[in-house]
Amino acid sequence: MKNDSCPHENLVATAARTGKWEESLIAHANECVVCREVKEVAVWMGSLAGQFENEPVPHEKLVWLRSLIREEQARQDRALRPLAVAQGILVLGATAWLAVPQTQSIGVLLTAFSPT
Numbered sequence: 663m664k665n666d667s668c669p670h671e672n673l674v675a676t677a678a679r680t681g682k683w684e685e686s687l688i689a690h691a692n693e694c695v696v697c698r699e700v701k702e703v704a705v706w707m708g709s710l711a712g713q714f715e716n717e718p719v720p721h722e723k724l725v726w727l728r729s730l731i732r733e734e735q736a737r738q739d740r741a742l743r744p745l746a747v748a749q750g751i752l753v754l755g756a757t758a759w760l761a762v763p764q765t766q767s768i769g770v771l772l773t774a775f776s777p778t
């Protein structure tokens with residue numbers, strides 16, 4: 663049976679995040695597969711977070727305005743979707759009309775759309 667948890671996981675994660683390790687915990691993390699993975703992930707996440715540490719946080723009004731703009735764009739996209747579908751149908755119909763020889767097109771269309 664696979665052992666996918668360890669009672670020392672939280673201690674290892676805290677130590678990896680803070681950099682404060684006890685000797686016994688280091689020894690355990692080097693031997694325990696679960697804690698070794700927790701340590702690697704915690705160190706990786708710490709380095710990832712460190713990359714954005716000096717990034718300026720955008721002003722709250724800017725974030726709010728961006729959300730309003732995205733919401734409006736999504737609303738417009740939803741409103742225009744039926745027109746895009748209709749346009750696609752018209753293009754397909756026009757293409758089909760042009761693909762059929764003109765002398766037979768009326769007869770073909772009447773046959774295709776006539777009730778049976």
Ligand SMILES: [Zn+2]
Pocket residue numbers: 668669670671690691694695696697698
């Ligand atoms: Zn462990």
